[in-house]
Amino acid sequence: MDEITNKWLVIVNPKACLGKAEKDWPEIKQILIDEGFDFDAIVTEYPRHAIELVRDNITEKGYKKIISVGGDGTNNEIINGIFLQQRYASTEITMGVIPVGTGNDWVRTFDFPLDYRKIVKIIKAKQVFQHDIGKVTYFNDGDPKVRYFLNAAGTGLDEMVCKKTNMLKEKGKGGKLNYLLSVVTSLLRFKCTNLKIEINGESVFNDAILSLSLGNGRYNGGGMMMMPNAIPDDGMFDITAIRKLSLLKFIFNVTKVYDGSFVTKFKEVSVFRGEKVRITSNPPHKLLLETEGETLNNSPFDFEMLPKAINMVVKQNAIRKTHLDAKKQEQNGTHQGLLQWIMSKRK
DSSP: OOOOOOSEEEEEOTTHHHHHHHHHHHHHHHHHHHTTOOEEEEEOOSTTHHHHHHHHHHHHHOOOEEEEEEOHHHHHHHHHHHHHOOSSOGGGOEEEEEEOSSSOHHHHHTTOOSOHHHHHHHHHHTOEEEEEEEEEEEEETTEEEEEEESSEEEEEHHHHHHHHHHHHHHTTOOSHHHHHHHHHHHHHHOOOEEEEEEETTEEEEEEEESEEEEESSSOBTTTBOSOTTOOTTSSOEEEEEEOOOOHHHHHHTHHHHHHSTHHHHOTTEEEEEESEEEEEEESTTOOOEEETTEEEOOSOEEEEEEEEEEEEEOOTTHHHHHHHHHHHHHHTTTTTTHHHHHHHHHO
16 A cells, blocks of 8 residues: 555556457557656456556555556546545546547547557646546446546437447447447437436426437547537536437438537537536436446436546647637537526526
């Protein structure tokens, strides 16, 4: 417990992106060596292994700097390992990401490059961003459970698509085309569920939904801009609720989902913001939840934002660009009057 190290702890998920992480790890490792990193690397062996590795190695060896080599799911496990350990406050820990996943949604918000050497140089520069973290309480066989997430969570169709996509990955199939195929087949089968959304104790939505996304990152589902106004350090969740939507409407407007404009173009969409969010369903335990690829049982869900809870390494000027992008979306009308609503609640 008393051991302290200044090394980086590198967590490698060899299964990420259908085994691409395992194939590319020797190259990434050499780049880290070339750039002068002092690190210990551990390869995960099974699902949720990264949670245990991070928790135990921080507790026993005192790591304060962690690099994730994998996808959004790997990031999610590392975040949960950080919040499960009790040696350090999460604000004392710095995390860098080398994206080798299928979706890589978190890095899209910060406009990361694709080149590994450029990414390693970004981590070396240690431009840190005090990033909000989402916390959700859900129920597993009646017992309350807690999960933390860096980027986004979803329920309804979002969770069904996540489950289908994970099954395809297990069969060695991935990529954007297979993800879209999962969306289309899920649209044909999914039955809308009635849910109620409460923000900071006030009911704001009570209707049947097709899908709901919530988070502090702009992207979810492999590049879909589900929350175009999200700012990862404003202390609030962005919530996008989609009512019943026809398959044809989705197919003919799929580009609007990827550029975020669907939130104003589709009358079936409602957007909200808030620090504390409660989601209940009718029937009461009908909905499942996904957090960055991990399916969780079941509703009701209580979300709480932990503001500026961890130091994430991003490229220079990415913070300013993220804020400007959100401002631009606001000026384009995607807030739909939300800013006035939020400010009225703060008075």
